[in-house]
Amino acid sequence: MTSVGSKPKLAVWKFASCDGCQLTFLDCEDELLAMAEGMEIAYFPEATSAEVEGPYDVSLVEGSITTAHDAERIHEIREQSRLLVTIGACATSGGIQALRNVADVREWIPLVYATPGFISTLETSTPIADHVQVDLELRGCPISKSQLVETVSALLNARRPRIPTTSVCVECKARGTPCVAVAEGTPCLGPVTQSGCGAICPAYGRGCYGCFGPMESPNMAALARQWRELGVENADLVRALRTFNANAPAFRDASAELTR
Amino acid sequence: MDPETRMLPGEVRVFDPAGLERLVEALVEAGYRVLGPTVRDGAIVLDEIASAGELPHGWTAEQDAARYRLRRRDDDAMFGWAVGPHSWKQHFLPARARLWRAAAPAGQGPPTIEEEPPPERPLALLAARPCDLHAIAIQDRVLLEGRYVERDYALRRRDAFVVVVNCGVPGGSCFCASMGTGPRAERGYDLALTEVLDGGHRFVVEVGSARGAELLAAVGTSPAREEDLAAAHAVTDEAVFRMGRSLDTAGLPELLAANLEHPRFAEVAERCLTCGNCTAVCPTCFCTSVEDVNDLADGSAERWRVWDTCFSIDYSTIHGGSVRRSSRARYRQWLTHKFGTWVDQFGTSGCVGCGRCITWCPVGIDVTEELAAIRARDGEVDRALAR
Numbered sequence: 001m002t003s004v005g006s007k008p009k010l011a012v013w014k015f016a017s018c019d020g021c022q023l024t025f026l027d028c029e030d031e032l033l034a035m036a037e038g039m040e041i042a043y044f045p046e047a048t049s050a051e052v053e054g055p056y057d058v059s060l061v062e063g064s065i066t067t068a069h070d071a072e073r074i075h076e077i078r079e080q081s082r083l084l085v086t087i088g089a090c091a092t093s094g095g096i097q098a099l100r101n102v103a104d105v106r107e108w109i110p111l112v113y114a115t116p117g118f119i120s121t122l123e124t125s126t127p128i129a130d131h132v133q134v135d136l137e138l139r140g141c142p143i144s145k146s147q148l149v150e151t152v153s154a155l156l157n158a159r160r161p162r163i164p165t166t167s168v169c170v171e172c173k174a175r176g177t178p179c180v181a182v183a184e185g186t187p188c189l190g191p192v193t194q195s196g197c198g199a200i201c202p203a204y205g206r207g208c209y210g211c212f213g214p215m216e217s218p219n220m221a222a223l224a225r226q227w228r229e230l231g232v233e234n235a236d237l238v239r240a241l242r243t244f245n246a247n248a249p250a251f252r253d254a255s256a257e258l259t260r
Numbered sequence: 261m262d263p264e265t266r267m268l269p270g271e272v273r274v275f276d277p278a279g280l281e282r283l284v285e286a287l288v289e290a291g292y293r294v295l296g297p298t299v300r301d302g303a304i305v306l307d308e309i310a311s312a313g314e315l316p317h318g319w320t321a322e323q324d325a326a327r328y329r330l331r332r333r334d335d336d337a338m339f340g341w342a343v344g345p346h347s348w349k350q351h352f353l354p355a356r357a358r359l360w361r362a363a364a365p366a367g368q369g370p371p372t373i374e375e376e377p378p379p380e381r382p383l384a385l386l387a388a389r390p391c392d393l394h395a396i397a398i399q400d401r402v403l404l405e406g407r408y409v410e411r412d413y414a415l416r417r418r419d420a421f422v423v424v425v426n427c428g429v430p431g432g433s434c435f436c437a438s439m440g441t442g443p444r445a446e447r448g449y450d451l452a453l454t455e456v457l458d459g460g461h462r463f464v465v466e467v468g469s470a471r472g473a474e475l476l477a478a479v480g481t482s483p484a485r486e487e488d489l490a491a492a493h494a495v496t497d498e499a500v501f502r503m504g505r506s507l508d509t510a511g512l513p514e515l516l517a518a519n520l521e522h523p524r525f526a527e528v529a530e531r532c533l534t535c536g537n538c539t540a541v542c543p544t545c546f547c548t549s550v551e552d553v554n555d556l557a558d559g560s561a562e563r564w565r566v567w568d569t570c571f572s573i574d575y576s577t578i579h580g581g582s583v584r585r586s587s588r589a590r591y592r593q594w595l596t597h598k599f600g601t602w603v604d605q606f607g608t609s610g611c612v613g614c615g616r617c618i619t620w621c622p623v624g625i626d627v628t629e630e631l632a633a634i635r636a637r638d639g640e641v642d643r644a645l646a647r
Contacts, residue, residue, distance in 0.1 A: 034556035153556050162551050166536060166572045169622075173540030174355035174567060178303035178345045181622050183328045191535035191622050205301065216573050217534045217587060225531075226326070226623050 008057035008156065011043035013077055015063025015070050016097055016125060020142040021088035022046040022062055031149045038156045054080035058155060064090040064125045066097060071122070071131060078132040085151060086128045089141040089244040093213050096141075098125040098247030102256070125247065136161065141211040141244040144196045165216035167191050168208050172199035180207055187232050189240060192218035192250070213245035220254035234258045267473040273465050273481035274488050280338065280463065281312040283423070283451075284386065286478040292384035292421055295351055297344065302330055304344040306351070309386070316341065323431035323504065323615065325624030339455045342431030343389055343614050347543035348396060351383055352416050353403070355540075355567045359412055359550070363560045376412060382419035388449070390442035391434075391612040393424055395543030397448055401606050402546050412565065421471070424449040428495040432504035433615025435628055439509065441612040443499035451476060454492035464492035505615065507628045508635065512609070515634065516600035520592065521641045524633045529588035531623050536569035538617035538625075539594065544610050547575070570594050595630060 012022055026047060028035065042052035059081035065071050078084055086092050094101065100108060101124045109116045128134055138147050147163055154161035164170070168190035172179065180186040180202045188207030190199065194215040201208050227237050241255040267273065275283075287294045288310065296309040297316050304316045320341045322329045333340050357376070364371035388396070400417065403410040427436070427443035436442030445452045450472030454464045464484055467473045484492075539545040549568040554561040568575055570593050576584040584590045602610035611627070618626045 031556055038556055149556070150553070153554055156556065157554055159552070164572070165574065166569065167533070169535040169537045170540065170567070170569065170572075173537060176305065176346060176350060176355075178301045178305060178328075179537065179620055179622065180302075182326055182620055183302040183330070183345070188622075191533040191537070215535075219531075219533045219587065222531050222533050222623050229326075 007038065007040045009042040009052065009055075010039045010058050010060070011054065011056040011077075011081070012041075012046065012060045013043070013062065014046070015061065015074070015091065015128070016066040017063030017088065017090040017095065019046060019062070021091075021138075021140075022060075024087075024142045024145050024148060025060070028145055028149055031152075035149070035152050039152070056081050058083045058085060061086050061091050061128050062088055064094045064097060064127060065131055066122055066125045067120060068122060074128060074131050083135045083155070084128075084132065085136045085138060086134050087138045087143050087148070089139065089211060089213060090125075091128045092137045092139055092248075093245040093251075094125040094127050094247035096244050096246070099242060100125055101247050101252075102242070127247070136163070138163065139194050139196055139212040144198070146198075147196050164195050166195050167215045168193045168195050168197065168199050168202075168212070171195045171197070172202050175199055175203060177203050180205060181226070181230065185230055187227050187230050187237075187240070189223070191215075191226075192220060192223045209240060209243060210251065211244045213248040214250035218250045220250055220257075224254065224258060267467055267476060269467050269469055269473065271467045271473070272484040272489060273467070273476060274462050274484045275465065275479055275481045276460075276462050277336070277338070279479050279481065280315070282479045283475075284309065284312045286475050287384040287386070287421065287423075289478075290384075290421075290475060291381055293379070293381040294384045294386055295348075296386035297339075297341075299330065303328060304330070304341055306344070306346040306348065312338075315339075315387075320429060321431065323433045323619045325433065325618050325626050326621055327624070328619050335457060336461060337429075337455060337457060339387055339425045339453075340429045342427060342429060342434050343391070343616060345541055345616070345620055347541065347614070347616065348385055348388060348392055349399065349543050349545075351385075352396070352420075353399065353410075353413055353546060353548070353567075354416075357412050357565050359563045359565050361560060361562050363558070366559070378415040378418075382421065383416065384421040384423070386423045387425040387453075388422055389427055389614070390424060390445040391436045391439070391614040392543060393422065393445055393448040394439075394441040394612040395614070396422075398544045398606065398608060398610065398612070399546055401608070402544075421475070422449045422468075423451045423453060426452060426454040426492070426496050427499045428455060430499050430503050431615055431619065433618040433626075434503050434613065435505040435507050435615060436613035437500045437503045438505075438507040438628075439609065439611060439613030443503075444496040454495050456488070456491045456495060458491055458494075459487070462488070464488050505618070505626070505628045507613070507631060509609070512631065513600040513603045515631075515638060516596045518639050519634050519642055520596070521645055522634050522637065523641060524630060524637070525588050525592045527633075528591050528625060528630055529586065531625055532571075532587045532591050533623060534571045534587045534590055535622065536571040537620050537622060539569040539571060540567060541616040541620045542598075543612065543614060543616065544598075545569075549575075570597070591625075595627065598627070599631065 189210035190208035194212040424445040449468040452466040598610040
């Protein structure tokens with residue numbers, strides 16, 4: 001992906017987020033050295049204070065856009081990046097902080113901050129793709145370590161990363177977990193949620209709570225009917241949809257529909 | 261010579277519940293990796309078992325569309341249930357299997373490719389169901405008997421020992437009687453058991469192969485009496501009448517071919533989650549994809565075969581995009597392949613009537629109901645469009 005002999009330059013950027021996805025990068029214990037060997041980590045304040053100027057071959061972007069300053073900064077990053085990969089629910093859908101999108105952020109600020117006057121924020125939290133062209137999205141809260149390694153490995157080997165956009169059910173069945181909805185009557189967002197987590201929650205007997213956001217063709221109306229048949233009130237489904245991916249279009253529109 | 265060692269295929273014997281323990285021991289001693297039903301995570305699943313004590317002793321399961329509930333029986337039956345969420349596909353065609361590894365050490369010539377070695381032990385299936393045997397035969401046809409042989413499948417399938425258990429308690433989603441695939445196994449097994457509760461808990465066993473006879477010799481059996489044979493037949497005869505569902509199979513390929521624009525496909529698309537559960541639990545769905553992974557450090561690479569599903573957009577993506585963007589198109593592809601074009605392609609239906617797709621569909625889409633609905637308005641729309 002770069003001229004022979006030079007390592008690709010990687011930058012890791014942070015917007016409104018908890019840093020958990022960046023930590024997933026550092027959590028790649030077995031692969032971390034190989035990744036650092038294969039790439040020049042040019043900008044990654046979470047890991048190193050050393051800083052190499054752009055342009056960058058790959059930018060990993062964590063976090064959502066919640067301030068006017070960030071809305072400008074993401075354009076600068078895009079200009080300096082050959083490939084821009086968003087990582088995590090905040091960057092790909094707006095994150096849990098996008099709950100403000102269905103509320104009045106000005107009402108919330110005094111409840112949260114002792115000195116509201118210092119807070120300068122947008123009315124909404126929006127994903128990076130609402131502002132600039134994004135080349136690849138890694139979903140999740142946090143992202144999956146194996147999907148991150150797969151992405152880096154693919155980029156270093158000039159191949160397309162394999163990031164399925166099918167449902168969590170595909171992974172759940174692959175690991176042999178009996179369906180918690182069918183066998184236990186447990187409400188589960190798995191059928192409408194994108195795979196990537198390895199279907200962790202159902203493997204521990206609980207329903208998926210959608211942290212990887214909507215799958216490629218989510219049938220929200222059918223899922224809502226199923227949850228009602230399992231005895232779930234609409235208000236509770238709305239709460240389930242309004243978490244880490246509250247602003248992902250399919251979840252956002254379904255929860256709006258259910259509160260209408 | 262012990263009379264038991266002279267048992268021949270076709271012979272029928274009887275053993276008591278303790279014999280089942282000896283059967284598992286004999287399989288383990290013969291070097292098999294024994295897979296059988298066991299209770300885990302609220303369901304009867306198929307897993308490696310070390311003893312008959314791990315079998316779902318005294319358990320059953322209620323099944324209906326989108327509903328499965330494990331229940332205690334009021335007797336000691338081992339096999340008083342139908343099929344669970346797993347099928348043997350998980351062991352012959354695993355969800356993820358490495359096919360080969362390639363290493364290319366720097367400066368040491370061309371890469372070397374090392375195919376995945378065969379499994380260390382052949383598999384023994386304990387308590388496959390008659391419908392499962394039909395499903396295995398279908399996968400054999402697809403994966404072994406075509407122009408291209410699936411090597412990994414062949415290695416796992418080879419030498420597998422099959423103990424089928426005829427069905428006495430069909431599930432609410434079962435319709436094997438309609439498909440002609442059960443509840444009694446006709447062939448494809450080494451041993452066929454029927455669990456009899458009336459007149460004393462015992463197992464009537466039919467010998468299906470020479471090695472079945474050989475293994476049974478280690479179990480300790482007695483000759484089957486007339487009343488044992490009658491009791492065993494009564495178990496499966498009764499099961500026919502307790503099928504949860506039925507399907508009119510007359511001319512299904514023609515019916516489906518004549519109804520591609522049937523309004524039912526749009527209706528089912530309203531309900532379908534396109535989650536892929538039906539294809540994952542189906543014991544005959546064989547579609548897979550390959551993925552290549554490479555080690556960041558040493559440059560080695562691996563090729564894995566993974567389950568795929570016609571319910572994914574990517575599955576039908578070709579130059580220019582997916583040819584089945586809508587869930588209507590994807591459901592129609594699955595249903596018409598399973599019950600229609602499968603026959604043209606492989607000579608049999610792709611469905612064995614196990615009902616797993618009905619039970620494990622989160623929204624309870626029922627193939628027997630869908631096909632009946634299509635039949636009820638056979639050809640109306642397609643004929644109108646053709647005019």
